[in-house]
Amino acid sequence: MLYLFGFERIGVVVSDIYFVDPQPLDGQEGAERGVRLELRKLEQGELKGSIYSARPITVDRPIWRIDLLEAVTSEPGSFDRTHHHPGVEGWEPGPRVFDRKLSAEPLTWLGERLADVESVLKQAGADPDEVTPEDVAGLRERTPEIIEAVERLLDGIRTGRLGTPPDPDATSVRASWL
Secondary structure, eight states: OOOEOOSSSEEEEEEEEEEESSSSOOTTOOOOEEEEEEEEEEEEOOOOSSSTOOOEEEEEEEEEEEEOOOEESSSSTTOOOOOOEEEEETTTEEBBBOOOOHSSSSHHHHHHHTHHHHHHHHHHHHOOOGGGHHHHHHHHHHHHHHHHHHHHHHHHHHSSSSSSSSOTTTTTTTEEEO
8 A cells, every 4th residue: 555645846655565685684584564654756747738637746766764664473563673764875775773762652753753854854965955845834734644644554564454475485575665
């Protein structure tokens, strides 16, 4: 499942994810499941027809990522592999950064970060011109709706409806929109 919240030049995309890393870090072996949220660049395309035609929309490169993950073998809601990537180089995320508060109170932590998106962007090394004041205001205003979408996805993970493997025997899997 994919949610997209679009503003002027940035958007928030949220999806469930099931992941098996073929080269995991020590202590990170085995399948992971959860919810991924990315702050992404958005671009409006030119109309392809009349004034009534649909407008192409590009969900472009990531700026920041948070992964509310847990090991599949863990108790649902453990958030034992929850982390964020404060920086992204092109399309590749920087290293996983673990934060005790993020694992203990993931939705509170996420809400605080989205409410202070300027700090997130600064830490990510984003060009200040990449966002508009309307982006910042819109993101702050919609943060409760974004948190609700994340909660719905997490509920789907807990009940086994989302974040499931397409092939349980695979040694490398990434099942997600993101």
